[in-house]
Amino acid sequence: MMSRKHSSYLIILSCFLFSCVDKVDSPNFIFILVDDQGWNGTSVQMMNSDTLSKSDYHETPNLEKLASSGIKFSNAYSAAPVCAPSRYSIQFAKTPARLSLIRVGMNSDHIDHEGMMSIPKALKEINSDYVTAHFGKWGIGSSPEIVGYDFSDGQNQNREGGFENDTSQWNCEV
Numbered sequence: 001m002m003s004r005k006h007s008s009y010l011i012i013l014s015c016f017l018f019s020c021v022d023k024v025d026s027p028n029f030i031f032i033l034v035d036d037q038g039w040n041g042t043s044v045q046m047m048n049s050d051t052l053s054k055s056d057y058h059e060t061p062n063l064e065k066l067a068s069s070g071i072k073f074s075n076a077y078s079a080a081p082v083c084a085p086s087r088y089s090i091q092f093a094k095t096p097a098r099l100s101l102i103r104v105g106m107n108s109d110h111i112d113h114e115g116m117m118s119i120p121k122a123l124k125e126i127n128s129d130y131v132t133a134h135f136g137k138w139g140i141g142s143s144p145e146i147v148g149y150d151f152s153d154g155q156n157q158n159r160e161g162g163f164e165n166d167t168s169q170w171n172c173e174v
Contacts, residue, residue, distance in 0.1 A: 043063070080103075085102055
């Protein structure tokens with residue numbers, strides 16, 4: 001029996017999928033998540049009514065091409081001001097507070113990565129023929145395959161770029 005949270009997750013994902021321009025049984029889609037990306041940080045105009053919603057400096061012709069042939073998810077808010085809690089929130093459709101994961105570098109052993117509903121699992125419940133992939137920064141405490149992705153480039157983090165998570169800078173008494 002499907003729980004309420006799984007039902008909610010599937011309803012939201014279904015609405016997104018059924019809003020695609022070309023009606024097909026299994027529409028292809030690409031979800032791009034970028035850390036610290038402002039809504040006007042690309043040359044794609046995110047709001048048709050606001051010319052300031054695109055950059056007049058950055059040129060992103062490939063993103064423009066993708067956006068012109070599909071839909072833009074332009075009305076969203078980050079669940080947290082840092083990467084890992086936001087990524088968890090998107091992946092598992094729960095707030096960082098509900099996941100007890102509110103800042104970067106926190107232990108995530110308490111999270112059932114394999115048992116929780118995730119984006120790839122929800123897609124496969126909609127249509128078992130979906131093939132899912134994750135490429136780029138992962139930042140989650142288990143592998144993309146455990147979460148349900150068919151293909152990935154592994155557990156990439158900022159460490160490859162020289163990031164050092166210095167927990168001595170955290171104000172843990174708050």
